[in-house]
Structure formats: structure tokens, C-alpha cells
Amino acid sequence: MSKYGVMVMGPAGAGKSTFCASLITHLQLNRRSCFYVNLDPAAESFEHPPDLDIKDLISLEDVMEEMGLGPNGGLIYCFEFLLENLDFLTEALESLTEEYLIIFDMPGQIELYTHVPILPQLAKFLSRSGALDIRLCAAYLLEATFVVDRAKFFSGTLSAMSAMIMLEVPHLNILSKMDLVKGQVKKRDFKKFITPDTSLLEDDPEIVARRKAGEQVDDDQSTDPQDRDAIMRGASFRRLNTAVASLIEDFSMVSYLKLDASDEDSVASILSYIDDCIQYHEAQEPKELKDEEEVGDYEDE
Ligand SMILES: Nc1nc2c(ncn2[C@@H]2O[C@H](COP(=O)(O)OP(=O)(O)OP(=O)(O)O)[C@@H](O)[C@H]2O)c(=O)[nH]1
């Protein structure tokens, strides 16, 4: 029996847990079953109580206290512990039928998505180990407000691409919190961020405005590493961003969907992409109406 799941990932505060909550509400309203797995050992409050919570296996607070680790080292320790105790996941998930969408709410530490091999191991276990065999996709969230700062946007896009390459599962990139940029960025301008390329740096309004004001933008103003502002306004920093943007353009892997978690249509649209990625609908049996529903329907006519 196939199982279906989505890993909701992305940097801290990107709106992962909010999206999970909106997705669960939407699934419930549409009479679809879901199973919510919290894999963030530091998460405390939830709109929907998790069906499985990593905190029942290990708590970040205990790890930090007992092992003398900081929050990031503690989180890595928690995931290493999870990988040594995968029965915790198998026992809870193995009996789920193909009707369920399993939603994994991930933590926001960026290290997990960029260079430590923990998440690839976990994704491999969930999707390919034979124990669970979940048809899994990743939903990587990045805050849409990042588009205001080109350097931030490309650095976020690079980490999305890094997660994509490391995880080797079908992957959706999503610009979250779209409500925050509505009215601030014109629709036509926003389009350019959907499939990012180097042209975004060439017509950066900040550079255009500085050039217009007669500022010299093609030289470095300072090479003193302490003078962060001057470095970030200098030509070397722009060359670095251009190199990052070119890399992203050359790989041509990242394009974004848009999400406003408070808008049900927007959540429904993202869900349709998730369903499509994991081919959820292909495995579903036609559902028969229950007797009372059938009678009710005829009475209405
Ligand atoms: N305006 C707006 N705010 C949002 C949206 N989604 C989330 N937020 C807010 O962003 C903040 C962070 O949201 P979370 O859902 O906790 O983000 P997260 O990615 O789970 O955060 P961590 O688990 O700490 O990494 C909260 O204050 C949310 O209310 C959205 O679509 N629009």
C-alpha cells in the first residue's frame, strides 16, 4: 500500500507551521485524511495538535541542558538521535493507508538544508527504504518579502536549490506570506522573481537610483570587513551576487509558486501541486456516499 507525504521545509520563520495548519484545515474541510508529524523539537504551540511529535522521543531543551549544546548543535543531535531510532516513525506511520497525506513540519535551522547530510538520510528512509515507502515531496518555503532585497532573495534561492539537490525528492519552491508584498511590489515586477535569473540584478532599482544620484557604484567603498554596510554597497559584493545568480540561472531548477496561508484558494492551489507531484489521486479508490448522505441528496432535489 502506497503512502503519501510532504515535508514542509525552509528557513526560520518562513511560515512552515502556519502553512501546515492551513493545509490541515483545508484537508479537513474537504474530508481528506491527514497525519501531522512535528519534527521540530523546539516547537511549542500548534494550531492543530500533532499526531506524532518528535518531542515525545527527544526534547531540545533536555539535549541542550544535558549535553551542554547550543540550539543549533542541539537540533543536529536531536536529528541524529531520530536517525538512530527510526522505529519511532515506522511504528506510527506504517499502518496509515493511501488516503492519508502525511505532513512533516520541519525545523527552520538552515544548516539542515544546506550542508549536513541528515535530511537526505531521513528523506531516503521515508521514501526509499522499503520500511515505509512514502511517495514524498518537499515544499520549501521562502518569505516573499525577501524580493525587496536582491542579495537576500538570491541567498534564499541558493539554499532552496541546495535543499533540492541534496534531498533528491520531487520539490516545490514556494514564496510564502504573499499578503505582505501585495501592494508593495507591482504584479509585473513580481513575475521576474518566479523564475529567478541574473536580469534581476541588472535592473535592481536600488542600483539604478544610486547611479541616478551620481553615486559611484562600480568600485568598492571599503574593504574593511568590519564596515559591513560599505561592503554590501560595493562592487565586489555585487559581483558575488551576480556569480550566485548565474549559478542559479545555469542550473535552471528553481521556480516559485505563491502562497498566502490565510487564503484558502491559495492553499488549495499549493495542495494541487503537491498532489500532482506525488500522484496522490491516482491511488485513490472511488468513494461511495454513505446511505444517509444519498437519501439527503435526493430529498433536496
Ligand atoms: N502575513 C503573514 N504572516 C504569516 C504567514 N504565514 C506565517 N506568518 C507569520 O510568520 C511567523 C512565523 O510563522 P511560523 O509558521 O511559525 O513559521 P515557521 O517557518 O514554522 O517558523 P520556525 O518553525 O520557527 O522556523 C508567525 O508570526 C506567523 O503568524 C502569511 O502567510 N502571512
Ligand SMILES: [Mg+2]
Ligand atoms: Mg515551525
